[in-house]
Amino acid sequence: xxxxxxxxxxxxxxxxxxxxxxxxxxxxxxxxxxxxxxxxxxxxxxxxxxxxxxxxxxxxxxxxxxxxxxxxxxxxxxxxxxxxxxxxxxxxxxxxxxxxxxxxxxxxxxxxxxxxxxxxxxxxxxxxxxxxxxxxxxxxxxxxxxxxxxxxxxxxxxxxxxxxxxxxxxxxxxxxxxxxxxxxxxxxxxxxxxxxxxxxxxxxxxxxxxxxxxxxxxxxxxxxxxxxxxxxxxxxxxxxxxxxxxxxxxxxxxxxxxxxxxxxxxxxxxxxxxxxxxxxxxxxxxxxxxxxxxxxxxxxxxxxxxxxxxxxxxxxxxxxxxxxxxxxxxxxxxxxxxxxxxxxxxxxxxxxxxxxxxxxxxxxxxxxxxxxxxxxxxxxxxxxxxxxxxxxxx
Numbered sequence: 001x002x003x004x005x006x007x008x009x010x011x012x013x014x015x016x017x018x019x020x021x022x023x024x025x026x027x028x029x030x031x032x033x034x035x036x037x038x039x040x041x042x043x044x045x046x047x048x049x050x051x052x053x054x055x056x057x058x059x060x061x062x063x064x065x066x067x068x069x070x071x072x073x074x075x076x077x078x079x080x081x082x083x084x085x086x087x088x089x090x091x092x093x094x095x096x097x098x099x100x101x102x103x104x105x106x107x108x109x110x111x112x113x114x115x116x117x118x119x120x121x122x123x124x125x126x127x128x129x130x131x132x133x134x135x136x137x138x139x140x141x142x143x144x145x146x147x148x149x150x151x152x153x154x155x156x157x158x159x160x161x162x163x164x165x166x167x168x169x170x171x172x173x174x175x176x177x178x179x180x181x182x183x184x185x186x187x188x189x190x191x192x193x194x195x196x197x198x199x200x201x202x203x204x205x206x207x208x209x210x211x212x213x214x215x216x217x218x219x220x221x222x223x224x225x226x227x228x229x230x231x232x233x234x235x236x237x238x239x240x241x242x243x244x245x246x247x248x249x250x251x252x253x254x255x256x257x258x259x260x261x262x263x264x265x266x267x268x269x270x271x272x273x274x275x276x277x278x279x280x281x282x283x284x285x286x287x288x289x290x291x292x293x294x295x296x297x298x299x300x301x302x303x304x305x306x307x308x309x310x311x312x313x314x315x316x317x318x319x320x321x322x323x324x325x326x327x328x329x330x331x332x333x334x335x336x337x338x339x340x341x342x343x344x345x346x347x348x349x350x351x352x353x354x355x356x357x358x359x360x361x362x363x364x365x366x367x368x369x370x371x372x373x374x375x376x377x378x379x380x381x382x383x384x385x386x387x388x389x390x391x392x393x394x
Contacts, residue, residue, distance in 0.1 A: 024149050045114050059101070067124065069121075071122075091104055169188060196246065198219070238302070251319040254323075
């Protein structure tokens with residue numbers, strides 16, 4: 001009996017040194033193909049300085065469970081930790097490790113007994129899962145669960161997909177070969193479990209003339225592509241890259257390559273857009289009078305073609321259609337055009353507000369006055385942000 005008693009004492013001792021606890025308000029059950037906002041979840045510090053400003057709070061989805069965090073613009077927090085200034089009442093989350101980790105910043109170390117209740121946590125649910133306790137809490141910063149939510153349950157279904165299009169690819173980059181006849185594009189696939197493959201399209205502008213969009217590859221499972229189709233010095237090539245699953249196309253990444261005899265420029269990494277409102281850090285908006293309307297006129301034909309392709313049906317709601325519509329409507333309003341019936345709905349404006357934040361943060365980070373390595377990238381990004389802000393300020 002003595003070894004058994006010793007084992008019980010050992011287990012009891014482990015339980016007393018466990019870090020903070022995490023408990024849902026009640027059981028979270030995810031239905032088939034559901035993007036789900038979880039019931040409120042409360043995290044409590046058991047001891048002083050277990051939850052720290054250094055490590056923050058990380059909410060983990062078990063690696064064996066086919067669920068990812070879905071973008072959320074903001075989370076609402078309440079509880080003693082908020083009252084005492086340990087954590088903000090409105091939180092902008094950060095997604096890590098392929099959207100299996102949601103990081104919540106902490107302003108000051110928690111004291112024993114202080115708690116925070118989180119509202120607005122959103123999951124992107126997948127299939128083939130019969131696993132309890134999929135939601136873990138990490139407070140040490142190693143992405144290993146220090147505690148698990150005993151009320152959290154995984155989805156129960158048999159269809160290998162969800163209702164959302166894939167996240168945007170990341171680490172998108174390009175290089176131009178030495179004789180300026182080929183562009184190599186590389187990327188990291190979105191983390192979505194139901195990803196089928198990636199699509200790559202291009203639009204070439206040569207001598208002021210913009211060609212029709214071309215599909216370079218569709219549904220590829222490769223992580224790179226070499227475009228060597230009739231490339232000449234002076235060409236401007238607009239590439240669009242996005243993933244697709246069985247139901248939807250995903251968030252896109254666009255970049256423009258100018259073929260010059262100069263040194264190759266590599267595009268900075270581009271991550272999935274966060275649903276956060278940070279319009280206050282957008283670059284200053286130019287007026288219609290100061291804007292280069294000649295350039296806008298030159299691009300108008302490509303905007304129309306891209307809109308027809310990306311918004312093939314009246315119900316198109318994916319990101320590729322949204323940004324194509326922004327470009328077209330912006331050009332129409334500034335050029336006085338009306339040859340294509342297109343306008344932004346209230347839902348479109350809401351999506352713009354949600355999705356513009358990450359691009360604005362990228363601009364602030366990569367396009368400072370001292371950064372002279374990315375003029376083409378920064379110019380394109382600034383144009384996109386100005387168009388978004390144009391409509392948000394209406």
